[in-house]
Amino acid sequence: MNKGFISVVLLIAGSASAAWAMYSNSFYDAPPTPALEVVNADGEVVGEYRAPLARDILSEENAEDIIYGMRLLNETSRLxxxxxxxxxxxNSCHMAQGKRPLGAPYINTVGDYPKFMPRSQAVLDLTQRINGCFRRSMNGEPLPDDSAEMHAMQAYMAWLAKDLEPGQRVNIENMDYFKVGQYTPDPVRGERIYSQQCAACHGQNGEGMKDQFGDYIFPALWGDESFNIGAGMARLSRAAPFVKHNMPLGVSLHAPLGQIELSEQDAVDVSAYFTVKPRPDFPDKIFDWPGVPNPPDSRY
Ligand code: HEC
Ligand code: HEC
Structure with a gap:
């Protein structure tokens, strides 16, 4: 059997297991997460966290808001x-509806803001943080601060943390900032990995793939339909850890399915390949990192 054949088989198996995971959790919920530690302000373990299930939203007083927020995060482009x-x-980047450690989860988000952001050298509240993703990751326009949509997205994020008391957080990382800098990126090798492990879904030209309704099933990785150069994902230090732990899709589902696992070097190489491809500009980039040097992996 040649390698190409094996990866196609693994890919189909991976997609099938992802589909099964969705089917087995009706109401398009994310697969249940394992128990995670809850820690207090001193870092002591004080309990256990499991992401709440979508079907339990209905018992919340503000159920309508939470469901609207969940839909907005899932179907942002259409809505x-x-x-x-x-x-x-x-949720193209905030994996499993923001419930997945190392997949840019929203689990601790509500408690972590307002927060100092090095990129703006200022303390940002959650509304500003969300609008940062609208302007950069979504290459779009911010939502009005007091809109029903902004409120609903935050209601969803607050619901994820509903069982945490003030000062508590779940002991997880949003991204594994492994020392990307200790690897020498090889984009030529990255291109090969891209063709073998990514192109079947994201397209040979990074263009992604749409379903029969014109909605993306596999999002674009570069070009006009992708995030702009001001997005966190455009930086190697963010993209490589994301890719390592979340891609190819289905990689984390247990054996015998989804066994293709990238090494840190693989993730660095493939990310060095796709992050520098052409993508929309971000004119407000001139306001980033005011008074401090831009980090070495910024595109500007
Ligand atoms: C192209 C990928 C991408 C897309 C699309 C995207 N984000 Fe993000 N987002 C990121 C990355 C990367 C981070 C930084 C994660 C980290 O380092 O903790 C982030 C961070 C965040 C944070 C801060 C989380 C925290 O706890 O610190 C929020 C809130 C957020 N995004 C909301 C949104 C919302 C709402 C949308 C849609 C309007 C969105 N994002 C779209 C990639 C993306
Ligand atoms: C089986 C299909 C599949 C494969 C293979 C795959 N992806 Fe993805 N990828 C997805 C889907 C689907 C999403 C959106 C997340 C979701 O819906 O859960 C995504 C999201 C992403 C994102 C964030 C969203 C965006 O468009 O910027 C990046 C970056 C990414 N993939 C990179 C890669 C890389 C690099 C590889 C190869 C190592 C890869 N993917 C392989 C299906 C796949």
Whole structure:
């Protein structure tokens, strides 16, 4: 058997297991997460966290808001065409509806803001942080601060943390900032990995793939329908850890399915390949990192 054949088989198996995971969790919920530690302000373990299930939203007083927020995060491009300037949804990057450690989860988000952001050298509240993703990751326009949509997205994020007491957080990382800098990126090798492990879904030219309704099933990785150069994902230090732990899709589902696992070097190489491809500009980039040097992996 040649390698190409094996990867196609693994890919089909991976997609099938992802489909099964969706089917087995009706109401398009994310697969249940394992128990995670809850820690207090001193870092002591004080309990256990499991992401709540979508079907339990109905017992919440503000159920309508939470469900609207969940839909907006899942179907952003379709529901908010005036605010989204590409083919992405929030949850194209915030994996498993923001419930997955190392997949840019929203689990601790509500408690972590306001927060100092090095990129703006300022303390940002959650509304500003979300609008940062609208302007950069979604290459679009910010939502009005007091809109029903902004409120609903935050209601969903607050619901994920509903069982945490003030000062508590779940002991997880949003991204594994493994020392990307200790690897020498090889984009030529990255291109090969891209063809073998990514192109079947994201397209040979990074263009992604649409379903029969014109919605993306596999999001674009570069070009006009992708995130702009101001997005976190355009930086190697963000893209490589994301790719390592979340791609190819289905990689984390247990054996015998989804066994293709990238090494850190693989993730660095493939990310060095796709992050520098042409993508929309971000004119407000001139306001980033005011008074401090831009980090070495910024595109500007
Ligand atoms: C192209 C990928 C991408 C898309 C699309 C995207 N984000 Fe993000 N987002 C990121 C990355 C990367 C981070 C930084 C994660 C980190 O380092 O913790 C982030 C961070 C965030 C944070 C801060 C999380 C925290 O706890 O610190 C919020 C909130 C957020 N995004 C909301 C959104 C919303 C809402 C949308 C849709 C309007 C969106 N994002 C779209 C990639 C994306
Ligand atoms: C089986 C199909 C599949 C394969 C193979 C795959 N992806 Fe993805 N990828 C997805 C889907 C689907 C999403 C959106 C997340 C979701 O819906 O859960 C995504 C999201 C992403 C994102 C964030 C969204 C965006 O468009 O920027 C990046 C970056 C990414 N993939 C990179 C890669 C890389 C690099 C590889 C190869 C190592 C890869 N993917 C392989 C299906 C796949």
């Amino acid at each position: 908010l065409p005036d605010n989204v300037g590409n083919g992405l949804n929030c």
